[in-house]
Amino acid sequence: MSNVLTVNHLTKTFVKDGKQIIAVNDVSFTVGEQEILGIVGESGSGKSTVASILMGLESMDSGEVLLETMDISHVKGRVRRNTYSHIQMVFQDAVGSFDPRKTIGQSIESAISKLRDLSKEERSILVIETLRDVGLPATYIKKYPHELSGGECQRAALARAIAVNPKILICDEATSALDVLVQARIVDILLHLREVHEMSIIFITHDLPLVSSLTDRILIMNDGVVVESGPTKSVMTNPKSEYTTELLRSVI
Numbered sequence: 001m002s003n004v005l006t007v008n009h010l011t012k013t014f015v016k017d018g019k020q021i022i023a024v025n026d027v028s029f030t031v032g033e034q035e036i037l038g039i040v041g042e043s044g045s046g047k048s049t050v051a052s053i054l055m056g057l058e059s060m061d062s063g064e065v066l067l068e069t070m071d072i073s074h075v076k077g078r079v080r081r082n083t084y085s086h087i088q089m090v091f092q093d094a095v096g097s098f099d100p101r102k103t104i105g106q107s108i109e110s111a112i113s114k115l116r117d118l119s120k121e122e123r124s125i126l127v128i129e130t131l132r133d134v135g136l137p138a139t140y141i142k143k144y145p146h147e148l149s150g151g152e153c154q155r156a157a158l159a160r161a162i163a164v165n166p167k168i169l170i171c172d173e174a175t176s177a178l179d180v181l182v183q184a185r186i187v188d189i190l191l192h193l194r195e196v197h198e199m200s201i202i203f204i205t206h207d208l209p210l211v212s213s214l215t216d217r218i219l220i221m222n223d224g225v226v227v228e229s230g231p232t233k234s235v236m237t238n239p240k241s242e243y244t245t246e247l248l249r250s251v252i
């Protein structure tokens, strides 16, 4: 399996109230084709900072990010924006990620028109297809974000992300605000999307039981450092680090 993403020795420091915080400390990992990687850790462990760097929303102090073989560590401007057709992200606050003045259909269409060279008709068809892929009926193109439930809105955000046909989808606490049944539905949708769109997924969460049902491999982070990584089953059943053992004990 070749790697879609390679992250080498990523480090990021912030200064907060005059104090230095090493949010991400020498983090390395890879994501293979159609692989689902879970990044797990408590609040403040550096998960979202890793995601922000991958999306180009934060700069890194040092390290390297390769998208397949392309080094995107320091690209900016138009070249960086072009990478959005390869890496997409969905956040916890799905409603807030939509423009409230646009319908769901308009928002998805606008994401497609920025990143794919398709005719208006092709875009319209794609909007309906992607909504169907996430289990929403075509009638939702006319709805506004506030008219959707939290779970439906997260599905619409997934539709918008996959409509640009990314190689990698980053889900940052994307299911954290949803109840358990809706979370399970989103997990099913992600597994379906991985197959249909041949995507790799980075699933960021503090919810250890949830990753076990979804991911192939996990990375456990604590205080900016990767304390353990490996196939999900072996990390869950035979953790090597004391921190992972504690984390597992806390959810039993």
Ligand SMILES: Nc1ncnc2c1ncn2[C@@H]1O[C@H](COP(=O)(O)OP(=O)(O)OP(=O)(O)O)[C@@H](O)[C@H]1O
Binding pocket: 014, 015, 016, 021, 022, 023, 041, 042, 043, 044, 045, 046, 047, 048, 049, 050, 206
């Ligand atoms: N823009 C920023 N300025 C200053 N400090 C920051 C900034 N962003 C993150 N941090 C700090 O970096 C550390 C890692 O934060 P990060 O948000 O990456 O953790 P996280 O694991 O994603 O947490 P959560 O699950 O709560 O989102 C924290 O101590 C946080 O306060």
